[in-house]
Amino acid sequence: MGASSVATTRRPSKSSFSYLSRVIVFLAAAVALLVVFYGVYTTYSSNFSSPVADSRSRVPPRHRVRLPDATFYDDPSLSYAIDRPVADWDAKRREWRRLNPHLAGGGQRILMVSGSQPGPCRNPVGDHLLLRLFKNKADYCRRHGIELFYNTALLHPKMGSYWAKIPAIRAAMLAHPEAEWVWWVDSDAAFTDMDSELPMDRYGFHNMVLHGWAHLVYEKRSWVSLNAGVFLIRNCQWSLDFMAEWASMSPISPDYASWGKILKEELNDKLYNESDDQSALVYILLKQKERWGDKIYLESEFELESYWLKTLGRLEEFAGAYAAVERQEEGMRRRHAEPASTAYGRMREKRMMGAEKLRRPLITHFTGCQPCSGDLNKMYTAESCWEGMQRALHFADDQVLRDYGFRHADLLTADVIPLPFDYPAATS
Numbered sequence: 001m002g003a004s005s006v007a008t009t010r011r012p013s014k015s016s017f018s019y020l021s022r023v024i025v026f027l028a029a030a031v032a033l034l035v036v037f038y039g040v041y042t043t044y045s046s047n048f049s050s051p052v053a054d055s056r057s058r059v060p061p062r063h064r065v066r067l068p069d070a071t072f073y074d075d076p077s078l079s080y081a082i083d084r085p086v087a088d089w090d091a092k093r094r095e096w097r098r099l100n101p102h103l104a105g106g107g108q109r110i111l112m113v114s115g116s117q118p119g120p121c122r123n124p125v126g127d128h129l130l131l132r133l134f135k136n137k138a139d140y141c142r143r144h145g146i147e148l149f150y151n152t153a154l155l156h157p158k159m160g161s162y163w164a165k166i167p168a169i170r171a172a173m174l175a176h177p178e179a180e181w182v183w184w185v186d187s188d189a190a191f192t193d194m195d196s197e198l199p200m201d202r203y204g205f206h207n208m209v210l211h212g213w214a215h216l217v218y219e220k221r222s223w224v225s226l227n228a229g230v231f232l233i234r235n236c237q238w239s240l241d242f243m244a245e246w247a248s249m250s251p252i253s254p255d256y257a258s259w260g261k262i263l264k265e266e267l268n269d270k271l272y273n274e275s276d277d278q279s280a281l282v283y284i285l286l287k288q289k290e291r292w293g294d295k296i297y298l299e300s301e302f303e304l305e306s307y308w309l310k311t312l313g314r315l316e317e318f319a320g321a322y323a324a325v326e327r328q329e330e331g332m333r334r335r336h337a338e339p340a341s342t343a344y345g346r347m348r349e350k351r352m353m354g355a356e357k358l359r360r361p362l363i364t365h366f367t368g369c370q371p372c373s374g375d376l377n378k379m380y381t382a383e384s385c386w387e388g389m390q391r392a393l394h395f396a397d398d399q400v401l402r403d404y405g406f407r408h409a410d411l412l413t414a415d416v417i418p419l420p421f422d423y424p425a426a427t428s
Helices: 014-048 051-057 089-099 126-144 161-175 214-218 237-247 256-266 277-287 289-295 308-312 315-327 338-352 382-404
Strands: 110-115 147-151 181-185 189-191 208-212 226-234 296-299 363-365 406-408 416-418
Touching (some): 089 237, 110 126, 126 189, 208 214, 214 277, 226 363, 308 363, 338 382, 382 406
Parallel strands (some): 110 181
Antiparallel strands (some): 208 226
8 A cells, every 4th residue: 555645743842932931031122122112202201391282292182272474573574663664564464374274363353452551540549440441341241252452561651641552552463363354442541332243334444433523633723622541442553554644743752842842832722741642643634635645534423422411411311212212112122132232233223223312322422531540630530530430331241241231230230130031021
């Protein structure tokens, strides 16, 4: 019989087992070394990495913002200071917006800017009043989707008091290229209509909007023909150039003392030889109307800002007029979320058409009261300024607190009371 066709099975040799064991030992050692290296690396990185890199590592990937291409911010010659010109701002801003569409947004985006002095107030109740006035602005901005920059730093050592606004606005424009407008509001100005909105469509061809009267500027040559404490200014090259011209009559000018005398001579009712921001603005309109005047809108069709003595005696009358309108329409009395308050405000504004004299002024300006320093105009008393601010701020606060179910017991007390259902019909 021939050889068997069934192959015999070989057993692994001792040398094969020895080879496999050496491979396993090598792989285990390699894994152990990798683990040790990773531990040392992460410890070193956490101790010595930069704060910026560390903070970015903690940001979830979906929230990280891609660094854009170079913009004007990368130019070392760019300065935020008022005495350093910026050229081609419109092109710079346009390019930034193109590279940052997720930040630029659209429409008539507004940035509100306000501010007060760096140090504590001399007036014992001054800091409290500034806090209340700040809250008032923050309330309005929250209800209308407006960002607020409140500055307490002096951005130019020579430009204090009423001149301090110009460096702040100039810096804000560069810091916020996404904003189409900057809305300056003096610290001593309070919103007294928390629902009303600016008629932005009216200002499409203009670069600056102030409360004022053309005939008082050009015919009467009055330094109170407009108010420089509340205004809108477009974020554009025109505005940067205009503010440079405006600042040329400020304390940064070597001719500052001479400007005070010139303004007093040119303006019929100016009483003192000091160059102030408002007188300088009127002078620019008088002397350079062709260059600047066509782009400046003097708003006199509604109370963009109102003199406080004119407003305070009518607060109860305003409140009564709005309550009467709401009593006539149940839908306007519905309780609602605060984010819906603007829509309800528009409904009220429509019902108030034809009763312009009973409309609440958008802003009440406490000119001359000087809440921080206490150096008020001799025309007023400390008591009248204090009570006036209390009444105006509580009047505005009632419009805010209504969405939270409360109102002040009266305009001179901080005490609040709950609102009944179907207010104000329930109180008639």
